[in-house]
Amino acid sequence: LNFAGRxxxxxxxxxxxxxxGWLRDHPGGVLLDQTDRPFPGMTPVLRLPFRDRTxxxxxxxxxxx
Numbered sequence: 585l586n587f588a589g590r591x592x593x594x595x596x597x598x599x600x601x602x603x604x605g606w607l608r609d610h611p612g613g614v615l616l617d618q619t620d621r622p623f624p625g626m627t628p629v630l631r632l633p634f635r636d637r638t639x640x641x642x643x644x645x646x647x648x649x
Contacts, residue, residue: 607644615642 595616598606603615607625615626617640622628626642633639 611644613644616640617642 596606598615603623604625606613606615607623614629615623617623618637620631620638620640623642625645627645628640629643630641631638632641
């Protein structure tokens, strides 16, 4: 996704325990996950099937469209 998305910075890989801290430190950020699980305080806004996996894009509930 770094190349295809033309991202300027690498994507950080977070452990399950680090998600709450990341959300607190990045209130307007988006989270891309390789599962369909819910994240407290976040709203799923897009599901992207890619190479036999489904990625889910989440936004903070405060800024979700």
